[in-house]
Amino acid sequence: MTLLIDNDIVRRVLSPAAVRRALESAYRDLASGEAVCRPRIDIRIPTRDPAKFYQWGTMEGGSTGGYFAIRMKSDVVYEREYEGARTLEKYCMRPGRYCGLVFLTDVETGAPLAIINDGYLQHLRVAADSAIGADMMAREDCRTLGMLGSGGMAESHVESLLEVRNIERIRVYSPTRPHRERFAAEIAERHAVECVACDEPRAAYEGADILAACTDSAIPVIRGEWLAPGMHVISIGGRPDDAARARFDRRLRLGTAPAPVGRPELATSDEYLGYLARPKDPRWGAHRMGKRAPQVTGRGGDVSFDDVASGRERGRTSREQITYSERGNVQGAQFFAIAAAAYEAARRAGLGRDLPTDWFLQDIRD
Helix, strand or coil: CEEEECHHHHHHHCCHHHHHHHHHHHHHHHHHCCEEECCEEEEEEECCCCCEEEEEEEEEEEECCCEEEEEEEEEEEEEEEECCEEEEEEEECECCCCEEEEEEEECCCCCEEEEEECHHHHHHHHHHHHHHHHHHHCCCCCCEEEEECCCHHHHHHHHHHHCCCCCCEEEEECCCHHHHHHHHHHHHHHHCCEEEECCCHHHHHCCCCEEEEECCECCCCECHHHCCCCCEEEEECCCECHHHHHHCCEEEEEECCCCCCCCHHHCCCCCEEEEECCCCCHHHHHCHHHCCCCCCCCCCCCEEHHHHHCCCCCCCCCCCCCEEEEEECCHHHHHHHHHHHHHHHHHHHCCCEEECHHHHCCCCCC
């Protein structure tokens, strides 16, 4: 049987710690050559609405440990402005609905093992990455978290970061007052920490030991002039501005996808590769997704997960450094690892919907 696993089951069977362990194992395998992945690839096609475009995004990877996975997303993408912010929005069929799936297979038999909704898995994955980065780069005595954003990704980050640092205070800003106030009240109650909703973005920086930008902003939100010595910075959407990049003293990149066999010149550190239909369409010139992926790491001078985990390099080398961490372009390795963890946990718990594997097989050679 092939298992259909929805977001509710993923939420029930996977913890932030389990996801972090799965990702760390995948990064070690990638560094040793036992795992492989490619960068995310996006196919972008103009729609009849000149303000929108269609995007099909995939990322894939697997390892000799026995699993392979591909994550697939089908989105209509556009930007909007509200409350003084410019955000990148997406939907499938209608706003508020999304189509993201992970297809997990067995590398020994080729069998399709599971189809998994990617929503909650995505939040766990990204937050666990940030926790790995903070654990390697942030000061041990961090107590205050500054949060830009108040959605589901921000909630996942709080939970994951609390597992690696003894956070006592959180200062959160997002453009919509009711959202940030709701977030502050719920986080304070759920995690027994002080959580304050800030009326201005700069207030979220004040006294922060870790700054996490968990937004869907279409423009940079991490301001270099507001960073303070000793901070560790995390960016999930809303990239650092040029001033912030210039102030990062130490950058951690968790991994880089290998080059294709025999084609080292095709190696890239870009987070994603985009391919455009109707490439001269004017919307591409006005939209950041019509350009090359922005880079903070991957341009030399970074330390890697393997460098720090093996002891060859230290993460932070002084208390005063401003440090930064990000994933790199190894999303494919991440998804095989956490999809496998979700599949094994769901099987053990007897959860998920069984689909006949024969539905996915055929007797015509392809």
